[in-house]
Amino acid sequence: MNEILQQRIESVQAGRNITHAQTAAKRNLRKELETEMEKFLARGGEIKQAETRVYQVKHGTNTQYVKHSCRCKACVAWALKKGVVKTTQLKKGGGEG
Secondary structure, three states: OHHHHHHHHHHHHOOOOOOHHHHHHHHHHHHHHHHHHHHHHHOOOOOOOOOOOOOOOOOOOHHHHHHOOOOOHHHHHHHHHHOOOOOOOOOOOOOOO
């Protein structure tokens, strides 16, 4: 009981309103995760670091022009060549007519 009260006091002092049930649930979830990881590693599983890849933009392609709305010179040239657009000139008057 004293431990529960101490945890509650510490959480209130830290400015959080965490109940003991929430703290216990997190603790149990952590133990379950650790147990599952030990089983995974015991079966020969391994943990690999994920690779960070920077997206390489390919201008002058369907994906870049249509999906990413790129309007650089290369992408507009592609759209003109493929017939996606007929001109680079914008209509004047905002569609009046």
